[in-house]
Amino acid sequence: xxxxxxxxxxxxxxxxxxxxxxxxxxxxxxxxxxxxxxxxxxxxxxxxxxxxxxxxxxxxxxxxxxxxxxxxxxxxxxxxxxxxxxxxxxxxxxxxxxxxxxxxxxxxxxxxxxxxxxxxxxxxxxxxxxxxxxxxxxxxxxxxxxxxxxxxxxxxxxxxxxxxxxxxxxxxxxxxxxxxxxxxxxxxxxxxxxxxxxxxxxxxxxxxxxxxxxxxxxxxxxxxxxxxxxxxxxxxxxxxxxxxxxxxxxxxxxxxxxxxxxxxxxxxxxxxxxxxxxxxxxxxxxxxxxxxxxxxxxxxxxxxxxxxxxxxxxxxxxxxxxxxxxxxxxxxxxxxxxxxxxxxxxxxxxxxxxxxxxxxxxxxxxxxxxxxxxxxxxxxxxxxxxxxxxxxxxxxxxxxxxxxxxxxxxxxxxxxxxxxxxxxxxxxxxxxxxxxxxxxxxxxxxxxxxxxxxx
Amino acid sequence: xxxxxxxxxxxxxxxxxxxxxxxxxxxxxxxxxxxxxxxxxxxxxxxxxxxxxxxxxxxxxxxxxxxxxxxxxxxxxxxxxxxxxxxxxxxxxxxxxxxxxxxxxxxxxxxxxxxxxxxxxxxxxxxxxxxxxxxxxxxxxxxxxxxxxxxxxxxxxxxx
Ligand code: FES
Ligand code: FES
Numbered sequence: 001x002x003x004x005x006x007x008x009x010x011x012x013x014x015x016x017x018x019x020x021x022x023x024x025x026x027x028x029x030x031x032x033x034x035x036x037x038x039x040x041x042x043x044x045x046x047x048x049x050x051x052x053x054x055x056x057x058x059x060x061x062x063x064x065x066x067x068x069x070x071x072x073x074x075x076x077x078x079x080x081x082x083x084x085x086x087x088x089x090x091x092x093x094x095x096x097x098x099x100x101x102x103x104x105x106x107x108x109x110x111x112x113x114x115x116x117x118x119x120x121x122x123x124x125x126x127x128x129x130x131x132x133x134x135x136x137x138x139x140x141x142x143x144x145x146x147x148x149x150x151x152x153x154x155x156x157x158x159x160x161x162x163x164x165x166x167x168x169x170x171x172x173x174x175x176x177x178x179x180x181x182x183x184x185x186x187x188x189x190x191x192x193x194x195x196x197x198x199x200x201x202x203x204x205x206x207x208x209x210x211x212x213x214x215x216x217x218x219x220x221x222x223x224x225x226x227x228x229x230x231x232x233x234x235x236x237x238x239x240x241x242x243x244x245x246x247x248x249x250x251x252x253x254x255x256x257x258x259x260x261x262x263x264x265x266x267x268x269x270x271x272x273x274x275x276x277x278x279x280x281x282x283x284x285x286x287x288x289x290x291x292x293x294x295x296x297x298x299x300x301x302x303x304x305x306x307x308x309x310x311x312x313x314x315x316x317x318x319x320x321x322x323x324x325x326x327x328x329x330x331x332x333x334x335x336x337x338x339x340x341x342x343x344x345x346x347x348x349x350x351x352x353x354x355x356x357x358x359x360x361x362x363x364x365x366x367x368x369x370x371x372x373x374x375x376x377x378x379x380x381x382x383x384x385x386x387x388x389x390x391x392x393x394x395x396x397x398x399x400x401x402x403x404x405x406x407x408x409x410x411x412x413x414x415x416x417x418x419x420x421x422x423x424x425x426x427x428x429x430x431x432x433x434x435x436x437x438x439x440x441x442x443x444x445x446x447x448x449x450x451x452x453x454x455x
Numbered sequence: 456x457x458x459x460x461x462x463x464x465x466x467x468x469x470x471x472x473x474x475x476x477x478x479x480x481x482x483x484x485x486x487x488x489x490x491x492x493x494x495x496x497x498x499x500x501x502x503x504x505x506x507x508x509x510x511x512x513x514x515x516x517x518x519x520x521x522x523x524x525x526x527x528x529x530x531x532x533x534x535x536x537x538x539x540x541x542x543x544x545x546x547x548x549x550x551x552x553x554x555x556x557x558x559x560x561x562x563x564x565x566x567x568x569x570x571x572x573x574x575x576x577x578x579x580x581x582x583x584x585x586x587x588x589x590x591x592x593x594x595x596x597x598x599x600x601x602x603x604x605x606x607x608x609x610x611x612x613x614x615x
Contacts, residue, residue: 260592
């Protein structure tokens, strides 16, 4: 590893103690000795196992639920349905005032995606819970489903989520997040070339090696300790408190040790229902996803579609960019309205473009709810943008790296979302990349700086 | 359900348990005996996190019935360090940054140990082959491969 100190030397104090040093991780000794305690390494006497009955349909009305056979199954202790959950309709971002509440802990009257939780079965053993879950009879009336974002936005498409009332998230700016900067049509009119391309991605599963789950222990004083592998401890505690209508002081969360997360463990899914099970039975409860559930049920990265139209000059300047982005939230919001919003601010990329028009839609479909994953909202956008940049460079016969130098944002440039650029380092990163990758660019680009002359 | 007695040596100690017929060794080790170093990542033989060594051979404890282990000698990662001194593989994993979330690590170390026990001077290909049944979602594998090669070198230097 090499620390280049020549860049931004005037901005940096050199009393660095950690940066540039190899430091052992504090948790590694536990890992290599097999002593690190993950949530599932906690075992308590009398612990019950929770298994979910899940929807086999993408979209259906629930006519009736019959748990009588399941209740008789040996080892079954408790069966939970929607009516048992104090505040069954929730949405996790309500903590930052992003509503409406649009998702059920246990399905109530309707299922909106294949795999949705309908009934929770608590039993003495995992096997008994599994067998009893198979005996729960749910009578469904299958409804038409929609899986494609553009189909979902057409008039007459099946309505996925009644809590929204339409198949897109309604922002305060309307049916999409909007960024308006300069005059995009004037930009296209002056451009030497115009390139419009569309890019699409599928959902991506995080596939952590440790599956999602928690172990909840009633402490006997009406408090509950929840050992969990959530990546969002307090976020989960607060949402659990809302769903269970229980003050946060009654919930003690123990976590921080996560067997791989990548954003897949920030939804509040297993904890509230496991705490409820522990409260209603007075016994410790373990709810851990099977590998199949982890792959099929946990939220993936959203599928996205990005349509980019750029106007470019022969000299390499991009003069106009229009982007329409679609984020597939699946049946429920979770973190996707936020992801789509991030995309809106991000689509100009790290480039200074004088005329920008962006619309991003967060769309509801009858697919597995999507949510956070490493850089969600911007990662797929970056893929699309950088492929587009290569195509633009090819179109005007310019070296793709030099093309990026010409358009790179620098300190003081106004970004399309009306924030001035500060602390830019793209030029310097590209200079270093040019050296490291042995991809030479003209000397004038190697002499550039993120500081603007005279700034 | 009828219980079956099982008796084996785990990390040098005698263990005896009654288990239900059909109980996996993974379940018996973790939930009955309390050795949670083997991890359950899939319970279907695909991730390798539950790997243990039974009579010198690498086995997936999630696919091994506890009742078939009578009289066996079993090693798990929690039994490798002696008197607090790390095994060369553990040291190498630590130094090479070969562990991130750590969930795959005990299984990886088991697979690597069996390799080095049989092939003290493995090639890179030998290492890749030996670890091919173990999934790591965090590290990208390269640091793990380097750690195993480093441990092999340390071993052969000690032997020389
Ligand atoms: S738990 Fe045994 S291979 Fe995954
Ligand atoms: S370190 Fe996380 S799975 Fe390997």
